[in-house]
Amino acid sequence: LERTFSIIKPDATKRNLTGAIVKKFEDAGLRVVASKRIHLSKAQAGEFYKVHAERPFYDELCEFMASAPIVAQVLEGENAIAKNREVMGATNPADAAAGTIRAEFAESVGENSVHGSDAPETAKEEIAYFFSGLELVG
Ligand code: GTP
Ligand code: MG
Secondary structure, three states: OEEEEEEEOHHHHHOOOHHHHHHHHHHOOOEEEEEEEEOOOHHHHHHHOHHHOOOOOHHHHHHHHOOOOEEEEEEEEOOHHHHHHHHHOOOOHHHOOOOOHHHHHOOOOOOOOEEEOOOHHHHHHHHHHHOOHHHOOO
16 A cells, blocks of 8 residues: 655635545545644745745745645555545646546635645655654554
């Protein structure tokens, strides 16, 4: 089984969508093996998203990610990285397939409700950034 890292973003936690989003993960066969609600500082959001530091929306993205609590989770399942990205839908909700989290819940390309790791190496790094081994309970 593969593991991936997920964030339920501030736009979603503010609108009480945590449960509805977790249900989408579980219905797709992904198991929540670690979960915590935290409020990132702008500096912590900047560190997490440093790969995007040169993008024009970086500052806006960091402000947004620090604007309210997030729910950081580790999801486990067969092909968890690809499956999670399928359930999330396209980055821009206007392009997201019907039934996906972003199609149903996202407000804009920036405030798009969820993050999911894009590859095995990033999943490993992102999990280690937020969780210790003791917190992962398969
Ligand atoms: P993540 O799972 O969050 O990494 O999304 P992604 O892989 O679908 O998108 P990408 O890695 O390209 O961008 C990371 C995040 O930056 C997105 O999820 C958005 O929140 C934000 N973002 C991307 N493009 C834009 C944009 O054009 N404007 C703004 N404001 N934010 C953007
Ligand atoms: Mg990404």
